[in-house]
Amino acid sequence: MRSAHTPAPAGQTDTPxxxxxxxxxxxxxxxxASGWYPRGHRDAEGRLRHYASRFSVVETDSTYYALPSARNSRLWVERTPEGFTFDMKAFAPFTGHPVRARALPPELRPPVPPHTLIRAEKLSEETTRELWRRFRSGIEPLRxxxxxxxxxxxxxPWLAPGVRAYDLIEQCRAGAGVPVSVEFRHPGWFSEPQLPDTLAHLKQRDIPWVAVDAPTLxxxxxxxxxxxxxxxxHGRSPSxxxxxxxxxxxxxxxxxxxxxxxxxIRALARDTERVHVLFNNCCSDAAVRAAETMSGLLAEV
Structure with missing residues (x-):
C-alpha cells in the first residue's frame, strides 16, 4: 500500500x-444516467478514468453482491493512475447477510432456484472458506x-454485540488476507458500556471503526x-x-x-495515516457533488 502522503492523482480537488x-x-x-460523466467518457473504461481524475479513492460495492474477478481487478489497475486506491466491500455472506443463490459459483450453490435467498449461516464452513479463497483471488491484482x-x-442491523459478532469479525479479518474495516448497524454497538469495549477490541487489532453519517446512528x-x-x-433519507x-x-x-x-475528519487525520471519506447517497449525482463540496470545506483554512 502507498503512503498516506503520496500526492493524489492530478486534477482532483485538494484536501489536506x-x-x-x-x-x-x-x-x-x-x-x-445523471450526465456527470462527460461525452466520450461514458463507456466502462471512460467512466473509471474520468472518476479517477476527480477523486483519489472509491469503494467497490459490486463485490457485496457477487465475487470479484481478477480480470476486472487488472483492468481497474490499468485504468487508474498511480496513487488511486480501492476499498472493496466484503461479499454479503461474509458479514452475515443473505445472498441470492445465483450469486454463488454454480458448483457451490445448493439445489435451489437461482433467485432463492440463502442465509449466510446455512452455508457450510467449507463453502465459506472456498468463497473467501475466490474473493482473495479476485482482488489479488489490486493488492x-x-x-x-x-x-x-x-x-x-440484526448483528448485536456478543461472542458471535466478535467471532465473525475475526473470520473476516482472517479470510480477507488484507486489512479490513468494520461498520456496525445495530444500535447496541453505540451504547454504553459496549462502545468503549468495542473500540478497545478494534484498537488492539488495528481494525478501523467506520464512522457513519446516517439518520438513526x-x-x-x-x-x-x-x-x-x-x-x-449514507444520507439522511426519512426512508x-x-x-x-x-x-x-x-x-x-x-x-x-x-x-x-x-x-x-481533521481530528482523524491527526491520529491515523490515512482517512477515506466516502459518500453513499446514491441519487443521481448527489454523491459526487457532496464529495466535491466536502473537499472544498476541508481545503478551507
Missing part, C-alpha cells in the same frame, strides 16, 4: 494530506499493484487503527431502514450538513 475523498460506487445506474487499501465489512468518530480511518456518508435502496439512500447534502464533520 492523508485525506482521500470519493464515493461508494462509480457505476451506480443513477450516477451514469499486488498497491491499489487496495482495505476490505469493508458492513455488518447487518450517532456520529461516533474514533481512530482505532494507526493506518486507516473511514467515514461513510432509511425501509423501502428500496434508492429510497433509503436518496439525499442531497447541503453544506451546513457537512460542516460539523470537518473538524471530526
Amino acid at each position: 494530506a492523508g485525506i482521500l475523498m470519493g464515493t461508494c460506487s462509480w457505476t451506480d445506474p443513477a450516477l451514469v 499486488a499493484a498497491g491499489r487496495l487499501t482495505s476490505v469493508l465489512c458492513q455488518f447487518p 450517532p456520529p461516533v468518530v474514533h481512530a482505532t487503527s494507526s493506518l486507516l480511518s473511514v467515514v461513510r456518508f 432509511w431502514g425501509t423501502g428500496s435502496k434508492e429510497a433509503r439512500y436518496r439525499h442531497r447534502y447541503a453544506p451546513h450538513e457537512l460542516e460539523p464533520w470537518v473538524p471530526r
Whole structure:
C-alpha cells in the first residue's frame, strides 16, 4: 500500500494530506444516467478514468453482491493512475447477510432456484472458506499493484454485540488476507458500556471503526487503527431502514450538513495515516457533488 502522503492523482480537488475523498460506487445506474460523466467518457473504461481524475479513492460495492474477478481487478489497475486506491466491500455472506443463490459459483450453490435467498449461516464452513479463497483471488491484482487499501465489512442491523459478532469479525479479518474495516448497524454497538469495549477490541487489532453519517446512528468518530480511518456518508433519507435502496439512500447534502464533520475528519487525520471519506447517497449525482463540496470545506483554512 502507498503512503498516506503520496500526492493524489492530478486534477482532483485538494484536501489536506492523508485525506482521500470519493464515493461508494462509480457505476451506480443513477450516477451514469445523471450526465456527470462527460461525452466520450461514458463507456466502462471512460467512466473509471474520468472518476479517477476527480477523486483519489472509491469503494467497490459490486463485490457485496457477487465475487470479484481478477480480470476486472487488472483492468481497474490499468485504468487508474498511480496513487488511486480501492476499498472493496466484503461479499454479503461474509458479514452475515443473505445472498441470492445465483450469486454463488454454480458448483457451490445448493439445489435451489437461482433467485432463492440463502442465509449466510446455512452455508457450510467449507463453502465459506472456498468463497473467501475466490474473493482473495479476485482482488489479488489490486493488492499486488498497491491499489487496495482495505476490505469493508458492513455488518447487518440484526448483528448485536456478543461472542458471535466478535467471532465473525475475526473470520473476516482472517479470510480477507488484507486489512479490513468494520461498520456496525445495530444500535447496541453505540451504547454504553459496549462502545468503549468495542473500540478497545478494534484498537488492539488495528481494525478501523467506520464512522457513519446516517439518520438513526450517532456520529461516533474514533481512530482505532494507526493506518486507516473511514467515514461513510449514507444520507439522511426519512426512508432509511425501509423501502428500496434508492429510497433509503436518496439525499442531497447541503453544506451546513457537512460542516460539523470537518473538524471530526481533521481530528482523524491527526491520529491515523490515512482517512477515506466516502459518500453513499446514491441519487443521481448527489454523491459526487457532496464529495466535491466536502473537499472544498476541508481545503478551507
